[in-house]
Amino acid sequence: MSRVCLPLTAPTLEENRRIVEAQRPYLDLVELQADTLDPAELPSLGRFPSLVGLPAALTARRPADGGRFGGSEAERRRILARAAGGYAYVELEEDVADPVLEKSLREGGCRIIRSFHDLEATPADLAGRLARLARREDEIPKAAVMVRGVADLEPLLGAFEGLEGRRKILLGLGPFGACTRILAGRLGSWLTVAAPPGEEPAAAEPDPRLLHDLYRFKELGRQTPVYGVIGNPIAHSRSPEIHNRGYQALGMPGVYLPFLVDDAPAFLGLAPRLGVRGLSVTIPYKQAVLAALAGRDEAVEAVGACNTAIHGAGGWYGTNTDVEGFLAPLRRQAPEVLRPGARATVVGAGGAARAVVYALRRAGVEVLVLNRTPSRAAALAGRFGAGHAGLDRRGLEAMAGYRDLVVQSTPAGMEPQEQSDPVAGYRFQGSEVVYDLVYRPHWTALLRRAARAGCRTVHGIDMLQAQAEAQFRLFTGSDYPHLPGAGDSRYNPPRQL
Ligand code: NAP
Numbered sequence: 427m428s429r430v431c432l433p434l435t436a437p438t439l440e441e442n443r444r445i446v447e448a449q450r451p452y453l454d455l456v457e458l459q460a461d462t463l464d465p466a467e468l469p470s471l472g473r474f475p476s477l478v479g480l481p482a483a484l485t486a487r488r489p490a491d492g493g494r495f496g497g498s499e500a501e502r503r504r505i506l507a508r509a510a511g512g513y514a515y516v517e518l519e520e521d522v523a524d525p526v527l528e529k530s531l532r533e534g535g536c537r538i539i540r541s542f543h544d545l546e547a548t549p550a551d552l553a554g555r556l557a558r559l560a561r562r563e564d565e566i567p568k569a570a571v572m573v574r575g576v577a578d579l580e581p582l583l584g585a586f587e588g589l590e591g592r593r594k595i596l597l598g599l600g601p602f603g604a605c606t607r608i609l610a611g612r613l614g615s616w617l618t619v620a621a622p623p624g625e626e627p628a629a630a631e632p633d634p635r636l637l638h639d640l641y642r643f644k645e646l647g648r649q650t651p652v653y654g655v656i657g658n659p660i661a662h663s664r665s666p667e668i669h670n671r672g673y674q675a676l677g678m679p680g681v682y683l684p685f686l687v688d689d690a691p692a693f694l695g696l697a698p699r700l701g702v703r704g705l706s707v708t709i710p711y712k713q714a715v716l717a718a719l720a721g722r723d724e725a726v727e728a729v730g731a732c733n734t735a736i737h738g739a740g741g742w743y744g745t746n747t748d749v750e751g752f753l754a755p756l757r758r759q760a761p762e763v764l765r766p767g768a769r770a771t772v773v774g775a776g777g778a779a780r781a782v783v784y785a786l787r788r789a790g791v792e793v794l795v796l797n798r799t800p801s802r803a804a805a806l807a808g809r810f811g812a813g814h815a816g817l818d819r820r821g822l823e824a825m826a827g828y829r830d831l832v833v834q835s836t837p838a839g840m841e842p843q844e845q846s847d848p849v850a851g852y853r854f855q856g857s858e859v860v861y862d863l864v865y866r867p868h869w870t871a872l873l874r875r876a877a878r879a880g881c882r883t884v885h886g887i888d889m890l891q892a893q894a895e896a897q898f899r900l901f902t903g904s905d906y907p908h909l910p911g912a913g914d915s916r917y918n919p920p921r922q923l
Pocket of ligand 1: 709748751774775776777778779797798799802817835836837838840846848863864865886887889890891893
């Protein structure tokens with residue numbers, strides 16, 4: 427089991443004490459960073475551990491190690507010497523060789539964490555360097571290294587694997603390294619460093635409470651199945667919340683992470699070493715992952731995009747739950763528009779539109795594709811036997827013949843383009859079912875306009891939830907639990923228009 431450490435960077439001891447108080451239930455230890463303290467506070471720093479009543483580590487980092495200490499090395503060591511007699515840990519860097527200081531720290535009951543930082547990259551020889559770091563048995567070796575992209579995960583995972591079973595602190599820095607910090611307990615790091623608590627904690631950089639509530643950090647062990655979503659950007663994905671709540675409600679082991687990725691096929695190659703068994707795939711990788719799949723189903727073949735990859739003995743197998751995710755809310759809310767011969771307009775000709783058109787044509791629905799770039803509308807329509815036009819006056823007029831269902835599948839209307847309505851020139855009759863794939867905001871400008879005209883509306887969050895539930899079944903073999911308050915508007919009455 428790994429530990430949660432919160433670095434403290436407020437300028438006063440009292441401010442730091444208050445931060446600790448608010449996070450106390452989720453913390454195992456705290457790290458007071460003396461280089462960020464107001465100089466007037468330094469004489470009192472010895473009393474901080476008793477002030478907070480938690481094991482504390484003292485650090486005073488130089489800029490080269492990611493800190494702000496601006497004084498002389500002699501001053502820095504005088505500050506670190508105060509760790510003796512109260513602090514459980516003190517951090518001394520690789521290059522510090524000071525037998526007098528080290529002896530007095532040990533005699534004062536303080537354990538030495540021997541560290542090196544690489545703020546630029548993950549060194550290729552990380553495992554060897556970390557193995558040689560500790561000078562004595564009782565020191566804890568620590569490396570904190572910048573992960574610039576998927577390629578840097580290779581030496582980082584090599585170090586975890588090479589030093590398996592040995593006590594170490596190993597932290598991947600930056601957004602590409604965040605997954606190694608969340609998975610500290612599974613990979614074998616003695617502690618992890620939580621993000622400072624903020625007003626809106628991000629799943630990609632969890633604070634102590636989120637590590638506990640969302641990821642069940644203390645329950646993560648060597649055998650915990652890992653799942654996640656790959657994309658770029660990924661910080662605002664709703665999927666970690668949906669999947670992790672499902673595992674928790676069913677009491678099953680499992681953790682689901684957002685993985686920021688810059689090379690999807692390379693990440694699929696490495697992911698099993700992180701314990702990953704299944705991945706959701708989002709923008710911009712739904713096509714890029716195809717190259718890394720050992721097998722794929724008919725939906726992937728037809729749509730030309732994969733949003734779900736499952737790892738098994740034969741490698742990665744791809745499927746596409748966007749198709750089922752799109753259909754499920756319609757089957758519940760407006761099944762009559764899925765009858766053979768029903769007529770639908772699909773706005774957009776990107777990846778999501780391909781899944782929509784495939785799903786509708788398979789149900790026997792006649793489809794008109796409208797797109798800003800008419801040639802892409804023609805290409806998509808040609809593939810599935812649909813009509814097509816540009817997103818212009820002629821296209822809007824053609825909608826009159828395809829209006830049982832109107833599906834919006836472009837990012838227009840999504841934050842930050844909330845005012846955008848790609849078919850603003852079309853006048854709703856009130857009989858259309860209008861389905862917007864955008865899920866943030868819940869009420870897009872298009873859906874608001876449609877509802878005011880008397881149309882029934884279907885919201886993107888329902889598709890998101892349904893495609894996630896289909897993934898959940900594929901990943902775990904269990905049905906997603908019914909959870910009040912889940913993102914789906916079945917559980918969440920739609921907010922005001
Ligand atoms: P994509 O492959 O990049 O395709 C984007 C499509 O939108 C293209 O047809 C593009 O037209 C069109 N477009 C972009 N900006 C536009 C604008 N301002 N006005 C009119 N058309 C515009 O993206 P995608 O993967 O299909 O995703 C599209 C949207 O669906 C995203 O907002 C995504 O979040 C949402 N989505 C939701 C779910 C869900 O579960 N709710 C699932 C998948 C996707 P051009 O061809 O002219 O560039």
